[in-house]
Amino acid sequence: MAKKLIMNNKRILLVEDDELDIISVERSLKKLDIAYELFTAYNGIEALEMLRGKGGQPMKPLPSLILLDMNMPKMNGIEFLKILREDNMLKHIKVFVMTTSGEEQDRKAMEKLGVSGYLIKPLNFNNNNKRSDSMDAFVQFHIGKILRQESSFS
Amino acid sequence: MKLATQISIGFLIVISIDLIDSYTNYTLTKEVNTNTAFLTNSEAIIRNSGSLSRTIADIHNAFRGFLLTGDEAFLEPYNTGLNTIPALINHGHILTASPDQDRRLDSILAFHKLWINYGNLLIKAKRKAIRDPHFLPEYQRLFETQFKKRVAKSYSDEIASLLRTFDISEYKTREGRRKALEASIRRTETVSVFFSIFIIIMGIASAIFIVLKISGRIASMVKLAENISRGDFTQVKDDKRDELSSLSISLNSMSEKLSRNISELEKRNAELNQFAYVVSHDLKAPVRGIYNVIQWIEEDLNNEISPDMRKYLDIIPQRIKRMEDLIDGLLDYARISREKPVKEETDVNVMVEELAEMIVPKAFEFSHGELPKLWTEKLLLQQVFSNLISNAVKYTPPENGRIEISCAEKGDQYEFSVSDNGQGIDQEYHEKIFVIFQTLREKHDKESTGIGLAIVKKIIEERHCTISVVSSAGKGAKFIFTWPKN
Numbered sequence: 001m002a003k004k005l006i007m008n009n010k011r012i013l014l015v016e017d018d019e020l021d022i023i024s025v026e027r028s029l030k031k032l033d034i035a036y037e038l039f040t041a042y043n044g045i046e047a048l049e050m051l052r053g054k055g056g057q058p059m060k061p062l063p064s065l066i067l068l069d070m071n072m073p074k075m076n077g078i079e080f081l082k083i084l085r086e087d088n089m090l091k092h093i094k095v096f097v098m099t100t101s102g103e104e105q106d107r108k109a110m111e112k113l114g115v116s117g118y119l120i121k122p123l124n125f126n127n128n129n130k131r132s133d134s135m136d137a138f139v140q141f142h143i144g145k146i147l148r149q150e151s152s153f154s
Numbered sequence: 155m156k157l158a159t160q161i162s163i164g165f166l167i168v169i170s171i172d173l174i175d176s177y178t179n180y181t182l183t184k185e186v187n188t189n190t191a192f193l194t195n196s197e198a199i200i201r202n203s204g205s206l207s208r209t210i211a212d213i214h215n216a217f218r219g220f221l222l223t224g225d226e227a228f229l230e231p232y233n234t235g236l237n238t239i240p241a242l243i244n245h246g247h248i249l250t251a252s253p254d255q256d257r258r259l260d261s262i263l264a265f266h267k268l269w270i271n272y273g274n275l276l277i278k279a280k281r282k283a284i285r286d287p288h289f290l291p292e293y294q295r296l297f298e299t300q301f302k303k304r305v306a307k308s309y310s311d312e313i314a315s316l317l318r319t320f321d322i323s324e325y326k327t328r329e330g331r332r333k334a335l336e337a338s339i340r341r342t343e344t345v346s347v348f349f350s351i352f353i354i355i356m357g358i359a360s361a362i363f364i365v366l367k368i369s370g371r372i373a374s375m376v377k378l379a380e381n382i383s384r385g386d387f388t389q390v391k392d393d394k395r396d397e398l399s400s401l402s403i404s405l406n407s408m409s410e411k412l413s414r415n416i417s418e419l420e421k422r423n424a425e426l427n428q429f430a431y432v433v434s435h436d437l438k439a440p441v442r443g444i445y446n447v448i449q450w451i452e453e454d455l456n457n458e459i460s461p462d463m464r465k466y467l468d469i470i471p472q473r474i475k476r477m478e479d480l481i482d483g484l485l486d487y488a489r490i491s492r493e494k495p496v497k498e499e500t501d502v503n504v505m506v507e508e509l510a511e512m513i514v515p516k517a518f519e520f521s522h523g524e525l526p527k528l529w530t531e532k533l534l535l536q537q538v539f540s541n542l543i544s545n546a547v548k549y550t551p552p553e554n555g556r557i558e559i560s561c562a563e564k565g566d567q568y569e570f571s572v573s574d575n576g577q578g579i580d581q582e583y584h585e586k587i588f589v590i591f592q593t594l595r596e597k598h599d600k601e602s603t604g605i606g607l608a609i610v611k612k613i614i615e616e617r618h619c620t621i622s623v624v625s626s627a628g629k630g631a632k633f634i635f636t637w638p639k640n
Contacts, residue, residue: 020443027450100439 010147011037011063015047015080017072021098021121025067028139034147039063044075048083051090062093065116065146070099070106078106081113096142117142157368157396164360168353175349182342189335196328199249200321206242207317209235210266214310217273221297224284229277239266252327258320262313269309272300371398378405387413423491430488434481441481445474480591483605487590490612495531502526502570506539506559513543517552522559526568529640534613541606542572542633549631550576566639567619573632579625587623610635 012029016022022040029036039059041047047066052058066084070077077097085091094116099106110118119138213235219228243263247256279293371392378390387409392402448470452459459467502525510520539559546557556575561568579587590608614621614635625631 018439018443020446023450024446 010035011039011061012143012147013039013041013047013050013063013066015041015044015066015072015077016069016098017042018069021069024135025139028135029143031136032139032144032147034144036147037063043072044077044080044083047080048075052087058089062090065094065096065143067096067098067143070097070110078109078113081110081115085113094146155394155396157364157398160367160396161364164364167360168357171349171353171356175346175353178345178349179342182338182345185338186335186342189331189338192331193328193335195249196324196331199246199255199324200328202242202246202249203317203320203324206239206246206262207314209238209242210310210313210317213239213273217277220277221280224280232273236270239263250324252323255320255323258316258323262316262320265309265312265316269313272309275300368398371402375402375405378402378409382409382412385416387416427488427491430484434484434488437481438478441474441477445471480605483609484590487605487609487612490534490609491616495534497529498532500528500530500532500535502528502535502539502561505532505536506543509536509540509543510557513540514547514557515552518547518550518555518557520557523561525559525561525570526563526639528568530637535637538610538613538635538637539570539572541610542635545606545633546572546574546576546631549578550574564636567636568639569634569636571632571634573630575630578627578629578631579623580627584623584625588621 014022014025016025026038029038039050041050050059051062068077068080077099081095084093084095095114096117096119097110097115098119098121100121107118117138119135212231216228216230216232216235220226220232240263243259246259250256250259276293276296279289279296282289283293371394374390374392375398378388381388382405389406389409390402392399392406448467452467503522506522506525514520543557543559547555550557554575558573559570560573561570563569588607588611589604591604611621614637617638619636619638621633621635623631623633
């Protein structure tokens with residue numbers, strides 16, 4: 001039974017435990033120069049509590065996209081994603097994954113759970129390839145596209 | 155059963171057979187001795203019988219002589235014989251064991267006594283006739299009727315016949331005994347030969363049995379020891395319970411302990427590698443964070459940064475880069491043993507040419523001799539060559555720079571060498587250069603982390619091969635390493 005859900009395209013949920021990555025995402029979003037609302041959860045459990053609401057009152061409207069870090073304490077990205085995809089209310093939210101692992105195995109597990117895109121966080125720096133550049137490009141391309149769309153129902 | 159017991163049993167068997175042999179020989183010898191004694195006795199009997207026969211003949215002759223001549227001197231042997239004959243008969247009884255012969259002797263004595271009775275009668279009559287011729291007819295009558303017909307004829311004939319029979323019987327018994335004696339001597343010989351052969355066979359058989367038993371098991375233990383020395387920690391199967399078993403049990407427990415220790419060591423090593431990997435991996439995140447923050451500061455304070463501060467801020471990424479290189483080197487170092495390399499068909503000629511293409515600047519003169527094709531862990535060999543060639547490039551000025559690679563076969567290994575005509579390495583650093591994070595360059599040098607040669611050494615030593623350097627300051631360097639043929 002498909003429920004009618006209200007989603008807000010300007011709403012983003014960032015699930016990330018690393019302060020630096022949170023700042024990094026915030027800075028990239030600012031550069032887009034589009035109004036948005038950013039919610040931050042430090043792990044999967046916290047994110048689920050936010051979305052479903054602690055006292056049974058779910059978040060209204062729901063965010064249209066989630067930026068999900070894979071490697072987190074308590075509940076990692078894959079576990080969170082599984083729960084999300086089994087929840088009728090939440091399974092339509094677009095999920096982008098941020099990970100340091102470029103391994104094929106992880107990529108396949110995520111693809112099965114239907115993710116919209118990846119950001120492989122680079123671990124190495126080259127003098128001419130700055131890490132924040134790849135974050136900027138990622139946010140520009142994927143997130144910007146969604147933020148510019150009109151609010152819609154799904 | 156204990157080996158000592160088994161050997162003792164073997165000896166006991168041989169000794170028992172020997173004892174049986176000795177006992178058999180003893181009884182046979184006793185038999186031979188008995189037979190020999192019997193023969194000696196029999197000869198004595200015959201001799202005695204001969205004496206008896208002669209004495210009887212003497213008596214008879216003496217008797218006749220006296221009757222014819224009337225000379226008393228003739229009666230001398232007659233009288234002696236009368237005493238001798240019973241003694242001889244008695245002696246005969248003592249010597250013989252045969253009842254038949256005893257009976258014959260008794261008969262001889264009886265006939266002799268009969269003969270003596272008539273003999274004495276005639277002698278008396280003869281003496282009477284000599285003293286008084288009136289009695290001559292009476293003597294004549296006695297001589298004609300009694301002596302001639304009975305005494306001379308039948309009695310002496312009987313005696314002679316009995317003596318003959320006695321002798322024949324004795325000879326016959328003796329012949330039987332001689333045959334028995336010969337047979338027993340032959341039997342003694344046969345039995346002796348049989349036992350001797352049997353003892354030799356048993357001795358050899360038990361010796362062979364023990365030797366085979368021991369040597370077979372010792373061989374299996376030697377094999378185990380060889381296996382252990384090759385690093386193959388097998389166990390020897392031994393269900394016997396003897397002195398050798400304790401050796402095999404010790405060997406087995408040694409093998410097991412070694413195996414346990416080695417696998418423990420391997421586990422530790424793996425843990426250490428894993429540790430190095432995780433640590434270096436995790437070290438990267440904070441470094442990345444620092445780098446990010448510096449970037450943000452730069453971005454946000456774009457126009458407010460003084461030239462000095464700009465200079466300081468620029469140093470940070472440089473140092474971060476160096477730290478990253480060190481961490482990467484450590485990761486590479488840890489990764490050598492962490493990842494299982496695969497073997498592939500490798501043409502070393504092609505490999506070094508490709509590497510030279512990537513690493514060696516055009517100003518260098520690069521050459522290589524005839525290099526082998528082999529089935530080996532290609533990526534690792536490539537890493538070794540790559541590091542050594544990079545090293546050569548790094549320490550050789552490009553002007554007139556020369557790098558040369560060659561190869562020689564050494565048993566089941568190849569001996570490769572990478573030589574250059576660069577600045578060389580002083581003798582005192584030859585050991586040091588292979589130690590991780592040891593670099594002979596200054597600390598600010600971005601290119602050198604001091605891990606390359608440590609990685610090379612680790613790769614080579616994990617293959618039980620060796621690497622060494624021949625060099626002196628200013629005269630170039632030659633790295634020589636061995637590599638298994640397959």
